[in-house]
Amino acid sequence: MTRASLGLEEVTFAYHQQLVVQNITLDVEPGELVVIVGPSGCGKSTLLRLVAGLLMPQQGRVLIDGSDTRHVPPHMRRVGWVPQSYALFDHLNVAENILFGLRMQKASKSKRAARLQEMLELCRISELAHRSISSLSGGQRQRVAVARALAVDPQLLLLDEPLAALDPQLRQAIRSDLEELLRSSGVTTLFVTHDQSEALALADRVAVLRAGQLEQFDTPEQLWDAPASRFVAEFVSGAAVVQAQRLDAQQVEIIPGLVTLLPGDTASVTLALRPVDLEVAAHGAELPVVSCEYSGGIYAITCRLPDGKALRLYHHARAVIGEKVPVALKPGRKVVTLPV
Amino acid sequence: MTASDPISRIGRFFAWSAAVLVLGPLPVLLAVSTSPNWQRGPWVGGFTLRWLIEAWERIAPIVSFSVQLALIVLLIDFLIGLPASWVLARRNFRGRQLLLSLTILPVAVPGIAVGLGLILAYPTLKAGGWLLIVGHILYTLPFVIGSLTPTLADAKLREQETAAETLGANSLQRLLFVTLPQLRRTLTAAAVMVFTLSMGEFNVSFFLFTPNQKPLPVELYSGYITGRLEVAAAATVWFLLLVIPAAVLIERLGGSRLRGQA
Amino acid sequence: MRRWANFSLILPLLILLAAFLLTPMAVLWVRSVNIDGQITLNIYVESLTNPRYLTAFANTALLAVASTALALLVCTPTALYIERGRRESWLAVALTIPLSLPGIVIGFFVILVFGRTGVVPQLFESLTGQRQLSFAYTFWGLLLGYFYFQIPRVVLVLRGAAAGISNDVLDAARTLGASSWRLYTHVILPTLRPALLNAASLSLATAFGAFGTAATLSRGFRVVPLEIAAAFTENFEPERASALSLLLAFVTTLSLVGVGRLGGQRIPQDSQT
Numbered sequence: 001m002t003r004a005s006l007g008l009e010e011v012t013f014a015y016h017q018q019l020v021v022q023n024i025t026l027d028v029e030p031g032e033l034v035v036i037v038g039p040s041g042c043g044k045s046t047l048l049r050l051v052a053g054l055l056m057p058q059q060g061r062v063l064i065d066g067s068d069t070r071h072v073p074p075h076m077r078r079v080g081w082v083p084q085s086y087a088l089f090d091h092l093n094v095a096e097n098i099l100f101g102l103r104m105q106k107a108s109k110s111k112r113a114a115r116l117q118e119m120l121e122l123c124r125i126s127e128l129a130h131r132s133i134s135s136l137s138g139g140q141r142q143r144v145a146v147a148r149a150l151a152v153d154p155q156l157l158l159l160d161e162p163l164a165a166l167d168p169q170l171r172q173a174i175r176s177d178l179e180e181l182l183r184s185s186g187v188t189t190l191f192v193t194h195d196q197s198e199a200l201a202l203a204d205r206v207a208v209l210r211a212g213q214l215e216q217f218d219t220p221e222q223l224w225d226a227p228a229s230r231f232v233a234e235f236v237s238g239a240a241v242v243q244a245q246r247l248d249a250q251q252v253e254i255i256p257g258l259v260t261l262l263p264g265d266t267a268s269v270t271l272a273l274r275p276v277d278l279e280v281a282a283h284g285a286e287l288p289v290v291s292c293e294y295s296g297g298i299y300a301i302t303c304r305l306p307d308g309k310a311l312r313l314y315h316h317a318r319a320v321i322g323e324k325v326p327v328a329l330k331p332g333r334k335v336v337t338l339p340v
Numbered sequence: 341m342t343a344s345d346p347i348s349r350i351g352r353f354f355a356w357s358a359a360v361l362v363l364g365p366l367p368v369l370l371a372v373s374t375s376p377n378w379q380r381g382p383w384v385g386g387f388t389l390r391w392l393i394e395a396w397e398r399i400a401p402i403v404s405f406s407v408q409l410a411l412i413v414l415l416i417d418f419l420i421g422l423p424a425s426w427v428l429a430r431r432n433f434r435g436r437q438l439l440l441s442l443t444i445l446p447v448a449v450p451g452i453a454v455g456l457g458l459i460l461a462y463p464t465l466k467a468g469g470w471l472l473i474v475g476h477i478l479y480t481l482p483f484v485i486g487s488l489t490p491t492l493a494d495a496k497l498r499e500q501e502t503a504a505e506t507l508g509a510n511s512l513q514r515l516l517f518v519t520l521p522q523l524r525r526t527l528t529a530a531a532v533m534v535f536t537l538s539m540g541e542f543n544v545s546f547f548l549f550t551p552n553q554k555p556l557p558v559e560l561y562s563g564y565i566t567g568r569l570e571v572a573a574a575a576t577v578w579f580l581l582l583v584i585p586a587a588v589l590i591e592r593l594g595g596s597r598l599r600g601q602a
Numbered sequence: 603m604r605r606w607a608n609f610s611l612i613l614p615l616l617i618l619l620a621a622f623l624l625t626p627m628a629v630l631w632v633r634s635v636n637i638d639g640q641i642t643l644n645i646y647v648e649s650l651t652n653p654r655y656l657t658a659f660a661n662t663a664l665l666a667v668a669s670t671a672l673a674l675l676v677c678t679p680t681a682l683y684i685e686r687g688r689r690e691s692w693l694a695v696a697l698t699i700p701l702s703l704p705g706i707v708i709g710f711f712v713i714l715v716f717g718r719t720g721v722v723p724q725l726f727e728s729l730t731g732q733r734q735l736s737f738a739y740t741f742w743g744l745l746l747g748y749f750y751f752q753i754p755r756v757v758l759v760l761r762g763a764a765a766g767i768s769n770d771v772l773d774a775a776r777t778l779g780a781s782s783w784r785l786y787t788h789v790i791l792p793t794l795r796p797a798l799l800n801a802a803s804l805s806l807a808t809a810f811g812a813f814g815t816a817a818t819l820s821r822g823f824r825v826v827p828l829e830i831a832a833a834f835t836e837n838f839e840p841e842r843a844s845a846l847s848l849l850l851a852f853v854t855t856l857s858l859v860g861v862g863r864l865g866g867q868r869i870p871q872d873s874q875t
Binding site: 077081101105 | 522
Binding site: 347348350351352353354355356357358359361362363364365368369371372378379381382419420421423424426427428431433439442445447448449450451452453454456457458460461462474477478481485536540541542543546547557560561564565569572573576579580583584586587588590 | 612614615619622623626627630676680684693695696698699700703704706707710711713714715719724782785790807808810813814818840847851854
């Protein structure tokens, strides 16, 4: 199985004078699984198309395995592309879909047969080989689409929101199946999603995109513990971002009633309060409860901060809406600071 | 909407009445074409196939001509229409909207007007049936373009073509292995539509036919005006046998945006 | 490079349209205004003031409007029923068959049923001794023929719109207190309005341009298409035939585009690239 590296250097793309992708620079190691995550319209699908060669950047370079792809058309790039709709050929059956790429390469009959078997087993769809596309479920179609892309031994695999079209209940199971498949094939993968929990769960590294710009490109753990911007903190960990006022050289007041140790000399510090860092304690900042949702063994409580913003945290008991609860940092937790 | 609903009841009444109106003449047609002497009444004197045989003998060469004409028109329609639909569906250019709106031509400009114009503009082309072919093309091509263009523009199809491209297919391969197979249904519906329209085309043909190149409807018309009722009815029966199955097929294929000339 | 490729693909169509549509129309225009070497609009003025042709225009308009009105009246409930009532699919097929029938055949049908020796007059005669209701060759026969021709087309246009009326919307209206009549006037018809106007525009334009039906059924009842044919083949007046043709084309295009625009008609299939 081929593993190529991918390099994006200051890639910029505009559509009708509107900048869709701005100055994106990142690199993907051979065999790495990178997830591009961001809200709708942030340019992530466009980025995928730029890598596939379906679009040409106005500025910047796309390097696959070190070589500039500027003059390489899509059908010569050997990049596997799986769009959100899967784009399966419904006039062909499953086996014919998978073998399509090899047919285009005019591969020998024996090679085709061998590769088909390999793909059917890898994606665990052996029993579907002669089925028609229209008879398949969403999860099955996804696997056929991935098998089809992998059958040509691509340098890169590009997946555009592969789980978005599936039923929420199935998503979890199919997600781990997909992860297993990607890991065992070992191909360099670029995976696009709007779901931050998917990004954290699957990726070796995550690229957070917002309005066409790269906010942060890091491991999931780094994104979680050291967000580079307010947006990343809010989007990735669901944190509430507040301006804490310095009381003295050692302490800052996060919100009235909640003080923590944070040495420094600036008058105010920007902090990200992640739900996992907070608890309903005996003493703390009294905040009114806006909503309380049960989530199987735990309650997700949303409080209103003095400035009107929402603050989420978890609790083992139900809170009454309208009443106040004391909110404090969990003992031993360090607070997350954001660069200014 | 439950059946007892007054809206449903009114609808049912009108629908059935319309169906009776529409289908009513058919048994009458059969009766007239098989009665020895319709003036004396239906089947007075027995049931006869005489008229049907006589009509067939008269119109067989004309049917052959009409079918050949329809097939030629079909071929040229696709030769002109497929590339044109491709460009209209996938490329943006000045005047595209104008060209697209020309698909309403068959209703916007009456056939006789076009027929007259053609004959005044190209009197020498009338002999040999060239104008006849042109007239038929003008009134069938818009339907071909009208049905192919939206199909070619369909996002789903284009995404399949893109996927094929990433799998290594060049332009020709994409056309042969993805686009054309996906177009099969539309192409078939369009072909049947062209055939039916051409077989039934009268308004343009009226000015453009010659004694040697006479389409079937023109022959039917002269039968309606001057011939014997029973023979005319019999000829019509043959015509319907040629045309109705095709029409049903179009309905089945779901590709019906058919409008002809009254 | 690509521009040329695109252009060459569309060139045959452009040639066809230029040579065989635009040129003939231009020729009609030239022939109608160039009388004996002089450029004049006389023939237009004369045709529009001549009682014979005025009557023809009036007749044609009357037939067009009447058959359209009749078609809309009958086909609206019909289309609603087919799309939303009990699934009687043969009904849909039955109403589609006439799509393939040219006007002349429909005219012949009217003759068979209501002609001198038509089924209905014969039936009438055997019942009452008098041969009545043989109106095939009159205005009523033509109206019936035109109406017959419109039915499948109007039903087709309306069916598409009828299918689009959401059942939920109807149910919501019912729970808010709408009676069946109110449902019709306040929910269904307004929703169908664009389709109704669209169908009306098609129907009017088709009826104005109808030739075959009129040619088969007319015995003195003059409509413009017949006058065009007569002017050319009987009177050998190509100028008049040309003028009448252009006038007719103007009217049909006007009714198609004009009434269609009222209904917000999209010229077919504007696709987004």
